[in-house]
Amino acid sequence: MTAVDFTAFVERLADLASATILPFFRTSLGSKDKNVGGMFDPVTEADHAAEAALRRVIQDTFPNHGIIGEEFGSIRADADYVWVLDPIDGTKSFIAGLPTWGVLIGLLHRGRPTYGVMVQPFTRERFIGDGESAIWRGFGPDHKWTERKLSARICDDLGQATIITTSPLLFQPEKLEAFRRVEARARLSRYGGDCYAFAMLAAGHADCVVESGLQMYDIAALIPIIEGAGGIVTTWDGGSATGGGDIVACGGAGLHGQVLDLLRGD
Structure with missing residues (x-):
């Protein structure tokens, strides 16, 4: 074809x-x-x-x-x-x-x-x-x-960033604590969106999306969109997001590194 x-x-x-x-x-x-x-x-x-x-x-x-x-x-x-x-x-x-x-x-x-x-x-x-x-x-x-x-927005300061998660209710307690560390540093936090949140990141309207417990079918189609827009999407430990799991996407590498450090408790 x-x-x-x-x-x-x-x-x-x-x-x-x-x-x-x-x-x-x-x-x-x-x-x-x-x-x-x-x-x-x-x-x-x-x-x-x-x-x-x-x-x-x-x-x-x-x-x-x-x-x-x-x-x-x-x-x-x-x-x-x-x-x-x-x-x-x-x-x-x-x-x-x-x-x-x-x-x-x-x-x-x-x-x-x-x-x-x-x-x-x-x-x-x-x-x-x-x-x-x-x-x-x-x-x-x-x-x-x-x-x-589509072009993801570059924001290297979490204190100026807009972050999204679908719902804090979807996090296990220890992972919710990790997300709260990120949320506490962000300028604006919004809930809801599912796949639409990742689309808004690719469109440059949000800076970071943090999710937990995703399946492959929740994220595989979104990876080429995020990366094609210049963004980064990985697991919380920096690995491939293809198989799902705990996922973080950011508009740029600087913010991505900050968020990963906070999620790990560094």
Whole structure:
């Protein structure tokens, strides 16, 4: 497949996900709890329908590719090319009617994230990256469809930084203590966002995102977007973020180093 064909295919996946999910948003859609007995972890008919639709198209088009998805597990996860899908990242926001959720579609090549898209069907935004560059597509102030390059903001002083986490409730006690050390030094701390928080970092509106307990499907698609915008994303110990875990993303290396030191308690 040529680069043009590949781009067109990913756009097709994004269109399909949007068309499948959007009719469910802000309706009386119910949800089930995947984590009975623990913290509420909802899944909806929209999650299942979107991932099933994406998987069908990928398997029909690339039968030798692997797929890792939140709702239906993995097939051929050791293939050279593996698609990583999160049909609705931010399901809690979705069922609450809040627009801070998105569809994550990522592609690994030999285990490395090489392409990622975050689609927000309600706001009709797309954040796209290949690790070398990243772009945003959406409606501009003139209400016309537009495209612009994403560029993360450089902030080398945590005291001037805006940081985001989805919710302090998602941290284990010792990890919450580590996050609070970072939060105490920051100029502004905001909660909520899920994948949208990472997109705002890539767009230059936030300086740092700190999360804990992410899965591969929560982060793989976002890595090429963040890095393509000039940002940095790793685990709390500075390792690869591809497999998920405790994740920190920053707009620049100076801030990233400060945050890592505080998370480690240095």
